[in-house]
Amino acid sequence: MERKTILVIGTYDTKDPELNFVADCIRKMGGSVIEMDVSVLGDPSRPTDYSKHQVAAAAGKTIQDAIDAGDENHAMQIMALGASRLTAELYAQGRMDGMIALGGTMGTDLALDCARALPIGVPKYVVSTIAFSPLIPPDRLSADIQMILWAGGLYGLNDVCMATLSQAAGAVYGAALAVVPPNPDRPVIGMISFGSSALKYMVHLREPLMERGFSVAVFHGTGMGGMAMESLTEQGYFAAVLELAVAEIGNLMVGSVVNAGANRMTAAARQGTPIIAAPGFGDMIDFATWQPVPERFRDRPYHAHNRLLASASLTGEERRELAREVARRLKRSSGPVHFILPTQGIHAWDVEGMPAHDPDALAEMVDEYSRVMTDPVALSVLDCHINDRAFSDRVLEIIDGWIADGTIALSVRRGRSAPVRSGGVGSRRIGGPMTEPSPPW
Template identity: 85%
Template sequence: MSEQRTILVIGTYDTKDAELNYVADRIRRLGGNVLTMDVSVLGDPSVPTNISKHEVAAAAGKTIEDAVSAEDENLAMQIMAAGASALCAKLHAEGSIDGMIALGGTMGTDLALDCARALPIGVPKYVVSTIAFSPLIAPDRLSADIQMILWAGGLYGLNDICKATLSQAAGAVYGAALAVEPPDPDRPVIGMVSFGSSALQYMIHLRQPLIDRGFSVAVFHGTGMGGMALESLAEQGYFAAVLELAVAEIGNLMVGSVVNAGANRMLAAGKSGTPIIAAPAFGDMIDFATWQPVPERFRDRPYHAHNRLLASASLTAEERRELAREVASRLRQSKGPVHFVLPTQGIHAWDVEGMPAHDPVALAEMVDEYRNVMVDPIELTVLDCHINDLEFSQQVLSVIDRWIADGTIKTTR
């Protein structure tokens, strides 16, 4: 814990010189080392930074003159974002940095998101932003373990309010660099999508058997941000296999709910050739924020308020069929093997008799559509059980064991 860590401080030093220098100074006072990176286009810092704006532009194969002559602030900052993110990856690969912190408004945040995605999971990546937690930030721009803090009163100039934010951020990123326990690079990871154990039991049935087989098991909450994190890691080929057992984020995306993980959901693992086992958990519900009025089109449907944040309403039979077709379309794009396990008696705890989402007719239509669309090259297994029955999880394990035996799933990294 006494070993010094180096934090990369990123920002536009022509407009936020005092703020960036304040953060760097706070990190040094904590015992840390700092590398500074200027991503300005027009102006210059008060004192030279470790990495100049010219070096940033050069890392993108451009010059500052190219950025200026673009005469478009968006294009100019995209040049700087490309260079900054490339340098982040290079500096980390060389062992020169242990974490990063970036400051910004919309411009700086846009660039910072690319820098964070250039760093692997376990490397602290902190973004201090005037638009933190804003719907302006698309889910698929976020790295899996990004940390953000709202920069209150931080648009222009140092003041007591923004110093409180900046000092916390400096402490947070340096403390994270000291405390982080990086993932074991040699242990294969299985990514699994689920919801809470009150609704889905398979993660309870599967986790320990998978650990016993030598895997680390990461379960992602399928409420938008969880799916985003899984996609971010899947893009890197991080997983030995992905268990795409819950599809609600795709349904939410299709009907316009904000509880989604972006347009690329359920594509990254397939593009990387990662083996996929899929199932239709929660493929019959639409999620929305409890604290907002129920959207008019869902007001006459069965409704379940899970808590004061999240509520769900049922999809119609035709919407369930449409979702099945969309899921199949995404899975068929996979370069690796895909096995779909279809339980015919229900897909979460709320669809059993006596619960608000119980609709056996619509369930049967959904099952029928999955039978129709899960065709070659997708392998299909149909089970006469509920998804929460042990039989479902045993079938998933059976596929995994077969894929381990034939080398499809690697048991080492």
């Protein structure tokens, strides 16, 4: 079995024994280790492969610059930039097969940047005292990051934290041995959706798209799924994206935690990746079932999907506001954008007899989308429900047109490299800086 090399990242001045323990666990399994020290003030017990001075230099700074930055936040941002650049470089050179980083809030902040410097399929593990905590915004996470809660890991080796660290070492090394990296021989289409009990288009579209020569990746639009799709879109991974459900934007608009961050539905616009969009589930607000229903939603139609996720309806004016925000994001794109507007409903719960059925608010939504989806966005208004075949057939017609005119290429070029930040496979490339949107709420 091929020997794998794992990059171990951490602050060796404060977590030297813990980091050495992880490295030793990997070596006992037959692996190799590259150690990267991202400390600022102290030194490790023995030299690491990459010193703190080399990390700072990769950011164009010195350790003294980090010390002189004035506070630990600015100092660690220097180290995070250098560490993420070195991580990408090591992977591009074929010198490492996975990464593991340890930390509290400081180390986790840096580790998230290092993980985002690696493409999907490269094992990236973060052992953190705040793993998947609300402190971590969705848009800081890479698409396939693995986080492990570091129990008893704040200071010093002990039986509790060694149990966690040894499992984490085994997890990252096992993943490096077992991973089947994505290297499709066909262009990939990214699609956002919800379960087939609510939205049917993914069932109608997947096989026809595969028959046309695409691989199809469907993401669950519950915040984390949208984050993963956005991350891969930012890397230029998709030939086209099907943004057919906009609930994550609505959740962001009203302050729900079930969102994918402020940058959702902006990466494709920056890349110039072709976009087909629709208002799927753009009439509901999602929140945790296990928390009290927010006061402003207590008198609205309510649906408990399970013990984790519940939804309440948006008013007609809130749907109009959401339509304006979706249009604002789509219109930023220099690539082709086509919006499909089904006038008879946008998920299975808004049909007659179901609790979310509100024909007046639906009419307001349709009116607003019809008004705001103007050039450069192309608009198709369909007298059907989003779950009808007519909706999916229109998506396929647009895809076929883009294939015919060369907007989407049915060929791919891939290699071992760090994530792409501009341009994409089978997409139109646009330049310019990555900018964050400025939501009006």
